[in-house]
Amino acid sequence: MGGTKNIITKILLGIAFMPVIPNTSLSNTVPVGVVKNTKTFEIIPIPKEEKDKYSYNKNEYWLNNTNIVNNFSIKDASEFYTNLLQDIQNNYIYDISYDKLLNYILEGLSAFSEKLEITKANNRILIHDSNLKLVGNYSTPIEGDAKAWANLIVNIILNLREKNPAIGKAHPEQIYYLTSNYLLNSLDENAKYTDSISLQKKAKGYNSHTLGFTYRKIPYGLQVLSIINESPIFFSGIEEGDVITHINTVPISKLRDEDIEATLTNDDSSIIHLNYISYITGKQGEEYIKRNKFTIPSVIVDNSNPQIPVISITNFKEKSSYELKDAIDKLNKNNIKGIVIDLRANNGGDFTESLESANLFISGGDILKTKGLGENKNQVFTAKAGDLLNNKPIVVIADNTTKAEAEIFAFILEANGRAVLVGSPTFGNASVYEEFDLPNKSQIKFTTKQAISPNDYVLSKVGVIPLVCVSSFTSDNSIDLFISNVRGGSFKDNRERFKTEPIDADVKRIRNSCKSLYPLKSSQELPLKISKGIIEDTDVYNKLKTMKY
Numbered sequence: 001m002g003g004t005k006n007i008i009t010k011i012l013l014g015i016a017f018m019p020v021i022p023n024t025s026l027s028n029t030v031p032v033g034v035v036k037n038t039k040t041f042e043i044i045p046i047p048k049e050e051k052d053k054y055s056y057n058k059n060e061y062w063l064n065n066t067n068i069v070n071n072f073s074i075k076d077a078s079e080f081y082t083n084l085l086q087d088i089q090n091n092y093i094y095d096i097s098y099d100k101l102l103n104y105i106l107e108g109l110s111a112f113s114e115k116l117e118i119t120k121a122n123n124r125i126l127i128h129d130s131n132l133k134l135v136g137n138y139s140t141p142i143e144g145d146a147k148a149w150a151n152l153i154v155n156i157i158l159n160l161r162e163k164n165p166a167i168g169k170a171h172p173e174q175i176y177y178l179t180s181n182y183l184l185n186s187l188d189e190n191a192k193y194t195d196s197i198s199l200q201k202k203a204k205g206y207n208s209h210t211l212g213f214t215y216r217k218i219p220y221g222l223q224v225l226s227i228i229n230e231s232p233i234f235f236s237g238i239e240e241g242d243v244i245t246h247i248n249t250v251p252i253s254k255l256r257d258e259d260i261e262a263t264l265t266n267d268d269s270s271i272i273h274l275n276y277i278s279y280i281t282g283k284q285g286e287e288y289i290k291r292n293k294f295t296i297p298s299v300i301v302d303n304s305n306p307q308i309p310v311i312s313i314t315n316f317k318e319k320s321s322y323e324l325k326d327a328i329d330k331l332n333k334n335n336i337k338g339i340v341i342d343l344r345a346n347n348g349g350d351f352t353e354s355l356e357s358a359n360l361f362i363s364g365g366d367i368l369k370t371k372g373l374g375e376n377k378n379q380v381f382t383a384k385a386g387d388l389l390n391n392k393p394i395v396v397i398a399d400n401t402t403k404a405e406a407e408i409f410a411f412i413l414e415a416n417g418r419a420v421l422v423g424s425p426t427f428g429n430a431s432v433y434e435e436f437d438l439p440n441k442s443q444i445k446f447t448t449k450q451a452i453s454p455n456d457y458v459l460s461k462v463g464v465i466p467l468v469c470v471s472s473f474t475s476d477n478s479i480d481l482f483i484s485n486v487r488g489g490s491f492k493d494n495r496e497r498f499k500t501e502p503i504d505a506d507v508k509r510i511r512n513s514c515k516s517l518y519p520l521k522s523s524q525e526l527p528l529k530i531s532k533g534i535i536e537d538t539d540v541y542n543k544l545k546t547m548k549y
Contacts, residue, residue, distance in 0.1 A: 072161060072172050074154055079439045080176060081105075081150035084183075087436040089146065092187065093372050093447045098149045099140060101183060105153055108182030109175070112166040127156065135163055153179075176440060181258075184446055190404065190429055191446035192258065199443055211264065211272070211289060213238075214314050216345040216401045220277065221245040221252040222260070225345055225524075226300065226312065236287045241279030241524060248273050298349075299323040307335060308532050312342040313357070316349035316405045321356035328360065328388045338393030338535035340528065341419070348404025351432045355381055358412040360388045361419070367412045369456075370432055372449035380454075383416075393541045394419040395531040398464065400516045403427040408451050411464045415453055415549040420541065421466040422531050424516040428507070430459030457549060461507050465495050467547055468534070469514035470527050479533050486540045493547040 085101055103118060106127070110116040117128040120140070127136035136159050141148030157175060161168045167175070177195055184191035212231020215222040222244040227234050238244070245252060247263050255263075263272070275286045298320040302310040311327055313320065331339070348354070358367065362383035370379045396419045398410045407430035413419035432449035451459045473479060485491040494513075517526065534541050 072158065076439065077154045077157065077172065078147070078150050081153045082147045083438050084180060084444065085146045085149055087444060088446065091434065091448045093431065093450060095373060098143055102149060102153060104183040104186040105179045106156065108179035109157065109160060109167065111178050111182065112164065112170060135160065173440070176442065180444060184444060188447050194443045196441040198262070199441065211291065214345055218243065232289050232291055236289055237285060238274065238276055238287060239279060243277045243279070244274050245277055246275035297323055299327050301327050305532065306332070307337045308340060308535050309336065310340045310342055310528065313346055315346055316353040316357065318350060318353065320350065320353045321360065324357050325360055325388065333389065336392065338395070339389065340531045341394060341396045343396060343398045343402045343406045343410055345401045346403065346406035348406050351405050354405035354409045358409050359383050361394060361413060362416050363387050366454045367416060368408065369452045369454060370449040371452055377449045393535045395534050396421050397423050397527045397531055398426050398466065399423040400425065400427055404429055404431065404433060407459060407464050411453065411459055414464070417545050417548045420468065420534055420544045421464065422468040422527055423466045423470055424514050425465050425511045426463035428461045428463035430464065453549060462510050465514060467493060467495070467544060468530060470517055470530060471515040473526060473530060476529070479530055483533055483537055483540055486543055
């Protein structure tokens with residue numbers, strides 16, 4: 001079943017994305033149980049009158065209908081906020097004052113109900129409600145005393161819990177979650193707070209790909225990029241290329257990224273409801289999929305073309321470099337012409353693992369610098385000697401869904417003349433993130449260092465700009481023309497002008513010079529065709545790889 005499905009999917013990926021027609025309900029179909037290799041995954045259509053039983057609310061364990069002011073521990077809260085403030089103050093990429101951090105935390109508190117007006121005057125903080133009634137009057141501590149600022153936060157929270165019903169009924173963990181997330185997102189849109197329950201799920205092997213698929217977010221919803229054989233979603237009617245429009249009846253457009261991940265990382269016995277648009281027919285459908293614990297690898301190998309295998313790196317997590325090395329070692333290196341490394345929809349992950357992965361193909365020398373506050377943030381990284389592929393061609397595909405550590409990986413290979421970069425500009429957030437544990441067994445993650453090339457090119461904002469821009473191609477004929485132009489010497493590297501402009505120049509204009517193809521149907525296969533065409537022609541590859549940053 002799996003082999004047939006994958007073949008059909010690859011053939012049909014070239015079919016146009018057709019207009020949407022009214023939803024076709026699958027609620028009356030017969031339940032299906034699929035057994036393969038002793039693993040059972042169920043696709044269970046549920047009658048509409050029973051759907052409410054399967055609704056899922058990530059914050060459900062926080063809700064309480066009674067006043068629980070007395071359950072808020074002053075000692076625990078003081079310890080939590082002291083650690084939170086110190087971690088940010090000591091490690092954040094930019095210097096930021098405690099009063100600014102307090103401001104963001106109080107903004108997060110106001111998310112419970114009404115807006116809080118915060119005024120600072122003469123070393124005092126005044127808090128008014130939406131009716132301009134004074135609800136708090138506090139003196140500010142000295143700037144360097146994290147514990148004093150933490151205690152001020154706790155006193156404000158206790159005061160508001162007595163005067164504001166919504167805050168008064170909130171579980172302490174909900175307060176920590178909202179205040180910390182608001183604070184971190186105000187500093188950095190990719191920073192996040194992860195509660196203890198979500199961390200426990202990750203420790204058990206759950207991740208945002210629990211159902212066994214990778215995806216990218218596009219205007220219509222979540223486009224399914226790849227489906228792992230014998231995963232829960234593999235046995236559903238959803239195909240690669242389909243677009244998931246709703247999760248548990250909620251439109252993707254109304255869900256934040258963290259909401260999507262929270263829903264997809266539910267426990268292994270729950271049922272998830274997915275509405276989707278078929279990439280093949282353009283019709284809408286729905287599936288109810290019963291999860292089974294499934295851990296997706298971070299490295300996936302497509303050997304459909306054994307001479308040019310495609311290696312997709314979905315993220316950089318613990319031991320990703322070992323997974324990548326194992327994948328390379330299993331290739332028949334004598335018969336391959338080169339490899340394609342696909343970094344699309346890679347959100348980054350572990351900085352060390354991204355460096356170690358790049359090290360597998362670099363023979364030595366300085367490959368990256370980092371810059372931040374404090375001496376331990378300013379570092380130079382040098383590659384170890386050795387190249388697993390013995391200098392065989394590598395083409396890297398990256399685009400605006402390639403983020404953070406994945407951008408760093410792509411840049412290192414390209415800047416060292418070890419790979420040709422194809423696609424569109426990466427996300428533009430190639431900074432180093434670190435994780436810090438908090439006393440309530442939660443975790444925060446935020447930017448601590450800026451990634452810079454050895455020749456001082458800053459990777460953030462504009463991102464890593466590919467040598468070969470896919471938006472300039474329109475057909476297979478345009479690929480042939482491109483190959484001919486490179487052979488004849490008429491293809492030029494147009495990125496030189498980006499190096500001389502300030503990094504905070506017209507970023508939008510620069511990025512629009514090489515637009516992403518999404519959500520066009522050609523976005524999936526065209527970059528792969530271009531990449532394989534480059535590897536097929538040794539002279540073309542060798543000319544392109546000399547055009548490095």
